Amino acid sequence: MSQLAFYFDATACTYCKACQLACQDKNQLAPNQLWRRVISYTGGGWTIQDGFHVPNNFFTYAVSIACNHCEQPICAEVCPTKAISKRDDGVVLIDQSKCIGCRYCEWACPYGAPRIDEEAGVMTKCTFCEDLLAQGKNPACVDACVMRAIDFGPLEELRAKYGTVDAIEPLPLSNLTQPALVITPHKHAQLSGTGTGKIDTLEEAL
Amino acid sequence: MDVREWSLVIFTILGKMSVGAFLVFLVVYFFAARKAGREEAERLSDLSLLAIGPVLLLGMAASVLHLGNVMNAYRAVSNLGSSWLSREIFFGVLFAIVGGAFGLMQWRKIGPFGLRISLAVLAALLGIALVVSMAAVYLLPTQPAWDTWATPVRFGVTTLLLGVLAMGAAFVANYAILQRRDPSCAEAQCTLLRSVLRWLAISGVVLLGVELVVIPLQISTIATGSAFGLSSIEMLLSEYGAVLGAQLVLVFLGAGVFGVFVYTNAMSAGRENVMSGMAYAAFAIVLVAEILGRYLFYATQVSIGL
Numbered sequence: 001m002s003q004l005a006f007y008f009d010a011t012a013c014t015y016c017k018a019c020q021l022a023c024q025d026k027n028q029l030a031p032n033q034l035w036r037r038v039i040s041y042t043g044g045g046w047t048i049q050d051g052f053h054v055p056n057n058f059f060t061y062a063v064s065i066a067c068n069h070c071e072q073p074i075c076a077e078v079c080p081t082k083a084i085s086k087r088d089d090g091v092v093l094i095d096q097s098k099c100i101g102c103r104y105c106e107w108a109c110p111y112g113a114p115r116i117d118e119e120a121g122v123m124t125k126c127t128f129c130e131d132l133l134a135q136g137k138n139p140a141c142v143d144a145c146v147m148r149a150i151d152f153g154p155l156e157e158l159r160a161k162y163g164t165v166d167a168i169e170p171l172p173l174s175n176l177t178q179p180a181l182v183i184t185p186h187k188h189a190q191l192s193g194t195g196t197g198k199i200d201t202l203e204e205a206l
Numbered sequence: 207m208d209v210r211e212w213s214l215v216i217f218t219i220l221g222k223m224s225v226g227a228f229l230v231f232l233v234v235y236f237f238a239a240r241k242a243g244r245e246e247a248e249r250l251s252d253l254s255l256l257a258i259g260p261v262l263l264l265g266m267a268a269s270v271l272h273l274g275n276v277m278n279a280y281r282a283v284s285n286l287g288s289s290w291l292s293r294e295i296f297f298g299v300l301f302a303i304v305g306g307a308f309g310l311m312q313w314r315k316i317g318p319f320g321l322r323i324s325l326a327v328l329a330a331l332l333g334i335a336l337v338v339s340m341a342a343v344y345l346l347p348t349q350p351a352w353d354t355w356a357t358p359v360r361f362g363v364t365t366l367l368l369g370v371l372a373m374g375a376a377f378v379a380n381y382a383i384l385q386r387r388d389p390s391c392a393e394a395q396c397t398l399l400r401s402v403l404r405w406l407a408i409s410g411v412v413l414l415g416v417e418l419v420v421i422p423l424q425i426s427t428i429a430t431g432s433a434f435g436l437s438s439i440e441m442l443l444s445e446y447g448a449v450l451g452a453q454l455v456l457v458f459l460g461a462g463v464f465g466v467f468v469y470t471n472a473m474s475a476g477r478e479n480v481m482s483g484m485a486y487a488a489f490a491i492v493l494v495a496e497i498l499g500r501y502l503f504y505a506t507q508v509s510i511g512l
Contacts, residue, residue, distance in 0.1 A: 082281075098278060098281055103274070107511075176347050
């Protein structure tokens with residue numbers, strides 16, 4: 001079976017975080033247990049010209065990121081208990097009944113996808129809403145996006161439709177894990193590894 | 207830094223110390239037996255051997271504290287094929303079992319000598335495998351400050367340095383016990399002890415030299431490796447500069463200054479009390495230095511992950 005993948009359109013995203021919230025709501029996640037996060041990336045600055053602040057290569061854009069259900073999931077490779085596995089459709093899942101909560105996958109994942117469930121003491125992460133998929137529905141984040149900036153489908157189809165970009169700042173280079181991710185870059189997007197900006201995500205008051 | 211990371215600091219320090227101590231035990235036992243006969247060698251080292259097991263077990267108990275779900279801990283060896291963490295636990299448990307079996311047999315003189323020595327050599331190899339996998343756990347591409355040649359080298363140096371100084375302290379403690387039990391045995395033991403301590407002091411100074419060369423090389427390797435590595439090093443030198451300074455001063459003081467004191471006091475008979483005090487101090491000071499080093503390792507980690 002082919003590899004399931006997420007698509008993200010950075011030109012459409014308004015940084016509203018509806019996807020993040022829908023994910024949290026559907027999966028009953030604690031405030032620090034975000035399976036999908038919207039990250040803001042900003043660079044450039046302002047110069048003063050004739051007493052006015054004038055933008056100087058200033059840019060900012062947002063990236064919505066969850067588990068990329070990588071083709072080479074380093075989390076599964078390093079997990080000491082084989083609690084993490086990849087299904088035939090490419091979805092990477094954690095079996096909480098095997099997890100010891102050592103958080104080694106958290107160190108290894110370049111996307112910050114595995115998140116500890118503090119109460120149960122085990123790791124959790126995006127399941128691609130596999131329960132909804134089984135009912136023929138869309139993942140919660142996909143349906144929540146008011147801009148239709150998130151899509152999903154077989155990786156090859158998404159690539160044919162949207163291209164092959166899978167690494168813009170602040171995401172890491174994709175050669176580490178081969179993420180199943182397709183991105184339409186924002187017009188100011190910097191490719192991973194060439195970044196001059198920084199993450200400036202505003203955190204919600206908890 | 208939270209409880210989880212402190213538990214890893216304690217586990218890695220005690221794990222390395224027990225492996226290093228075991229290796230040093232074996233080398234000392236071998237040379238002491240050649241020099242003064244097997245009986246004197248066993249008098250020197252048997253009791254100190256018994257200190258190694260509890261150190262390892264204490265470390266392993268500490269490691270369990272960083273798990274979210276202890277009930278599943280037994281599953282940690284399920285992925286020997288691709289997880290260094292599995293291999294670390296695997297070799298740790300085997301080292302504990304084989305080393306423990308040897309310790310018990312050596313102490314109670316159970317079984318033929320050849321069997322005991324074979325077990326000891328096997329345990330030493332398992333211990334080395336433990337330290338190697340312990341270091342490999344940290345060679346993650348997402349952690350630039352850890353993923354360099356320096357991590358396994360530092361782990362090796364710490365293993366040997368703590369092993370040398372811990373056994374130095376154990377041998378003088380053993381000597382104090384022997385003297386109290388039976389003052390007549392003291393003379394041959396005392397000569398042997400002084401000779402062993404001199405060699406341990408020299409080894410400690412050499413290892414200190416290696417560490418003081420490796421640390422700056424490690425810093426420059428990480429700083430020039432990537433922007434994430436550079437921010438680790440900036441943190442290490444600014445925010446944690448005082449801790450790094452304390453670590454360097456302490457390791458120099460313990461292995462260097464006190465090491466030399468141990469050596470000079472071990473030159474001639476009659477100064478055993480001073481020598482013993484210095485050996486304890488050297489061990490305690492270097493232990494603190496190495497704990498600070500492990501603390502810095504976790505505290506200045508900058509992941510390339512989001």
